[in-house]
Amino acid sequence: MPELPEVETVVRGLREALPGRCIVSVRLGKTDFIDDPAALESDLPGNRITGVRRHGKFVVVELEARAGAAASACLLVHLGMTGQLTTGRADTPAAPHTHVFFALDDGQELRYTDIRRFGRMVLASEGLRERVLGPLGLDPVEAGERDFCERLRGRRARIKALLLDQRVFSGMGNIYTDESLWRARIHPKRIAASLKEAELARLYRAVGDILREAIRLRGSSVSDYVDAKGERGEYQMRHRVYQRNGRKCHRCGALIRRVIVAGRSSYFCPRCQPAPRGRKRVRRQRQLKIKKAPARMKKPA
DNA sequence: CTTACGGCCTGGGTGC
DNA sequence: TGCACCCAGGCCGTAA
Numbered sequence: 001m002p003e004l005p006e007v008e009t010v011v012r013g014l015r016e017a018l019p020g021r022c023i024v025s026v027r028l029g030k031t032d033f034i035d036d037p038a039a040l041e042s043d044l045p046g047n048r049i050t051g052v053r054r055h056g057k058f059v060v061v062e063l064e065a066r067a068g069a070a071a072s073a074c075l076l077v078h079l080g081m082t083g084q085l086t087t088g089r090a091d092t093p094a095a096p097h098t099h100v101f102f103a104l105d106d107g108q109e110l111r112y113t114d115i116r117r118f119g120r121m122v123l124a125s126e127g128l129r130e131r132v133l134g135p136l137g138l139d140p141v142e143a144g145e146r147d148f149c150e151r152l153r154g155r156r157a158r159i160k161a162l163l164l165d166q167r168v169f170s171g172m173g174n175i176y177t178d179e180s181l182w183r184a185r186i187h188p189k190r191i192a193a194s195l196k197e198a199e200l201a202r203l204y205r206a207v208g209d210i211l212r213e214a215i216r217l218r219g220s221s222v223s224d225y226v227d228a229k230g231e232r233g234e235y236q237m238r239h240r241v242y243q244r245n246g247r248k249c250h251r252c253g254a255l256i257r258r259v260i261v262a263g264r265s266s267y268f269c270p271r272c273q274p275a276p277r278g279r280k281r282v283r284r285q286r287q288l289k290i291k292k293a294p295a296r297m298k299k300p301a
Numbered sequence: 302c303t304t305a306c307g308g309c310c311t312g313g314g315t316g317c
Numbered sequence: 318t319g320c321a322c323c324c325a326g327g328c329c330g331t332a333a
Contacts, residue, residue, distance in 0.1 A: 001325075032310090057326095081326055081332065082312090097312095116311045157304055166327080173326070224313095263306070264326080305333085315323085 002079040004171030005140065005214035006181040006225050006233065007057050010085055013228025014052040014110075017087040018061065020103040022048045029099035033080070033114065035122035043123060044075070044102070056136040056170025060129075060178035061087060071126040076133070080118030082224045086111050109299070113181040115224060136170035140207050141215075143169075148207075152192045159195065159203075161262035175220055175242045176265050180207040187273040188261040194276065213238065241267040 002010070026044050031037035040210065048064040050072075058076050065072035077085060085096075090109035094101070100112035112121065124132060138147055151168050152159070162168050163177040172180075181188050183206035186199055195203070219233030220224060223245065226232055240250050244267060245258040254271035 078327085115313075116325080118310070120327090155303085161304080164326090265324085303333105306331085307329105309329090310327095311325100313324095315321105317320090317322105 001081055001173055001175060001222060002083065002219070002225055003173035003176050004054075004139075004211055005176070005217075005235065006219035006227075007054050007059060007079065007171070008141075008215050009219045009227045009233065011052050011054045011059055011080070014061075014085060014087065015061070017108060017228065018049045018104075018110065021108070022046070024103040024105050025284050027103070030117060032065070033117045033119050033121060034100075035120070039123050040075075040121070041098075043049040043073075047073075050294045054132045054171075056139070056166055057173070058133060058136075060087060060133075064228065073123060073125050074129055076120075076122045076124050076129065077112065078120040080114065080116065080120065082115040083119035084111075084224065084226055084230075086113065086228055088230070115193040130228070133168050137166060137168040138170070138173060141171045141211050143203065143204075143208075145204045148204045149197075150202060152170075152200060152203075156190040157192060157249065158188065158261060159186060159190045160264070160266060162171060162192050164262055164264065171211075174264050174266075175222070175239070176207070178242045179210050182267075182273060183210060185272050187275050188259070188266045188268055190276050224232050228229060241269065243267065273297070 023044050023176065026041050028037055030039065034040060035049050045049055049061055050064050051062040053060040053062065057079050061075040061077070063073050063075065079085070087108055087110050090103055090107055094111060095113050097115045098111050098113040102110040104110060113262050122132065138151060140148065152162060155162055160177055160275055163172050163180070178188070182197065182204065184203040185205060186195065214220060214235040214249065217234040218227060218236065220235040220239065221232035241256050246254045247256050249256055249269040249272060250267065252271045258265055258267050260266065
């Protein structure tokens, strides 16, 4: 499951192979994850790659501005759950589920492999690029503490939902939100607005430290993830809660539990990350006594 | 507007 | 051996 550290690792690998290369030809297999497959085939050959960047969980392959073009285009790739971008010699056999082949001018080939095809690929003009990447939130690795906390303060949603929301922060997925919340000792169901300043600060530190450490270890390979050279990451060895249901908490020894939060499996330590106060009972009592809540002030338009 | 939730896409793994 | 089912992440529509 490529999240920020995995995508960052892929990008760093691609950066060693792609800049300066020219795309010679494009060959496509299944194309239902590509916005406009015909455009890839017709417009990409002849383009030179100038750089590779990460934006949230997107890989951005920068293309040289062509003569006469107002602005340079780029290839946006989202790896979804099982997407892989790898480079290697063009004459090596392709892995199963490889659906895009970009032949390069040095005999190498950039390939996109995706078992589930939950990924996305789009050749984007300046405007389209802005439409896709523009809504993405703060990069949690680059964010300062002030900006990070500002994004959460006062929000009434569960903290886990906000960490996963790519418009709030871009790059976090299920693994790193759970790991970060465990390290910060915050239950995934906590309402963001209920977090004390010390908890927000702890969360900021936890997120940054964990993502940086995961990048250092080249990401987590829990299922299919491999980097641009086809190698697995090592951060899965450091997971403290993710998919450790029923095993002992590294900090206190209590058994890790799994609950659904924000529609996602969420792993946490019930002792280190105390659940927020339930309100079911209170609400039921109130309903018996007070039939109707007082009408709220309605602001005139 | 904000938030919650269910459905959808696909196919590997699991359990019967 | 086969088969139904679950689940993954992102996105979208709907409802409160």
